[in-house]
Amino acid sequence: MIKYANPAFLQLTGYDRDEVIGKTARIIKSGEHPDAFYQQAMGGRFSPENHFERSLSIAKRMENCTYSEEKTITPVFDGAGGITHFVASGRDVTQRKRTEEELQQAHKQLLETSRRAGMAEVASNVLHNVGNVLNSVNVSAALLADKIRGSKISSLVKTTTLMRQHPNDLAAFFD
Numbered sequence: 001m002i003k004y005a006n007p008a009f010l011q012l013t014g015y016d017r018d019e020v021i022g023k024t025a026r027i028i029k030s031g032e033h034p035d036a037f038y039q040q041a042m043g044g045r046f047s048p049e050n051h052f053e054r055s056l057s058i059a060k061r062m063e064n065c066t067y068s069e070e071k072t073i074t075p076v077f078d079g080a081g082g083i084t085h086f087v088a089s090g091r092d093v094t095q096r097k098r099t100e101e102e103l104q105q106a107h108k109q110l111l112e113t114s115r116r117a118g119m120a121e122v123a124s125n126v127l128h129n130v131g132n133v134l135n136s137v138n139v140s141a142a143l144l145a146d147k148i149r150g151s152k153i154s155s156l157v158k159t160t161t162l163m164r165q166h167p168n169d170l171a172a173f174f175d
Contacts, residue, residue: 002027003085012092014062025088030066032058056093068097 005020013020013028020027037057059069071090075083166173 009090012061012067012090013059019062028059028061030058030060032066059090067092067094069093 002020002023002025005015005017010017010020015027055073056068056070058066059071060066069090070093071088073086073088076085076087078084162173163170
């Protein structure tokens with residue numbers, strides 16, 4: 001049961017002191033965590049040697065909006081080592097969590113952009129190399145075409161045609 005609430009807790013949660021005194025900490029339970037989460041945080045884990053528990057949880061303000069809270073729970077022990085009550089303090093880390101999530105998203109985007117840039121560079125290099133090969137083929141084909149145009153192949157074609165027209169009298173044809 002809540003026996004005392006400091007002004008920072010009241011400001012963070014939006015409750016008035018008389019709205020929380022006598023109530024349990026369930027008043028700020030968000031519903032975002034299973035019951036096992038709370039049982040683990042409070043159940044039998046404390047001893048004079050293990051004197052606090054720090055955790056990150058989602059809590060609920062009076063107007064039902066949630067916030068991320070970093071909470072420290074410290075038990076108060078009696079002379080026999082038994083727990084008489086707990087002192088809990090917390091701080092709103094909602095903005096820090098949002099910033100961490102934004103940073104994580106930016107990191108993912110940066111990795112994806114980097115991956116795509118790497119793929120684009122590989123593709124660019126492949127296209128450059130293919131372009132070089134095609135350029136060499138183009139130059140070679142142009143040189144070959146120029147050689148053929150400048151050769152006397154047309155005379156050879158005419159000679160072959162005439163030889164085919166006179167197969168039986170080639171000796172007289174060449175005279």
